[in-house]
Amino acid sequence: MQIMDSGGGEGAGAESARAHGVLLFDGVCNLCNGAVDFILRRERAPRLRFASLQSDYARRLLAGSDVDPERLETLVFVRGGEVFVRSDAVFAVCGELRAPWRWLRFLRVLPRRFRDRLYRCIAGRRYRWFGRRETCRMPLPEEKERFLG
Numbered sequence: 001m002q003i004m005d006s007g008g009g010e011g012a013g014a015e016s017a018r019a020h021g022v023l024l025f026d027g028v029c030n031l032c033n034g035a036v037d038f039i040l041r042r043e044r045a046p047r048l049r050f051a052s053l054q055s056d057y058a059r060r061l062l063a064g065s066d067v068d069p070e071r072l073e074t075l076v077f078v079r080g081g082e083v084f085v086r087s088d089a090v091f092a093v094c095g096e097l098r099a100p101w102r103w104l105r106f107l108r109v110l111p112r113r114f115r116d117r118l119y120r121c122i123a124g125r126r127y128r129w130f131g132r133r134e135t136c137r138m139p140l141p142e143e144k145e146r147f148l149g
Contacts, residue, residue: 020047021079022061022148023093026072027052027136031126035075040143042097050147052136057149073123086123087115 023039025032036050051057053076058069065083067076077089084092087108094105107115122129139147 019080020049021077021092021096022049022051023089024051024053024058024061024069024076024078027054028133029072029126029130030132031122031130032075033133033137034130036137039093039097040146042101044096044098044102046146048093048096048146050139051149054136055149073120086119087112090119 023036025036027033039048040046051061053069053072058076061078062069062076062083067074067083067085069076074085075089075093077084077092079092091105091108094102096102097104
């Protein structure tokens with residue numbers, strides 16, 4: 001899935017997001033926030049950017065796509081104008097991690113229908129299993145430049 005250029009106003013980090021990728025996640029989901037923490041500790045290089053799906057940045061970034069930022073049941077990974085959702089987003093991000101975690105991207109050979117069914121099963125129960133926060137995640141001072149919006 002491709003994304004149209006949403007124009008200006010994306011602010012700092014927009015160029016890096018285009019080149020290296022930005023992960024849009026449900027900012028109040030404990031599982032999603034745990035995934036962001038996991039990624040921050042295991043990236044090959046600190047290049048990825050992050051924003052909550054609830055942010056204005058996510059709305060602007062996704063404005064030219066068919067992804068609705070109001071529907072919070074999926075991770076969205078945007079890199080170089082391409083939009084990845086559900087299991088495709090997970091595997092795209094895995095490619096940015098150090099070994100052995102990046103090897104998980106090879107599971108993408110499994111049929112998308114199967115992968116996304118499993119993804120939806122977990123996503124639909126994530127609040128029940130992992131809980132939710134009252135507010136979106138606030139980055140630590142050393143993470144601040146990595147978070148957009």
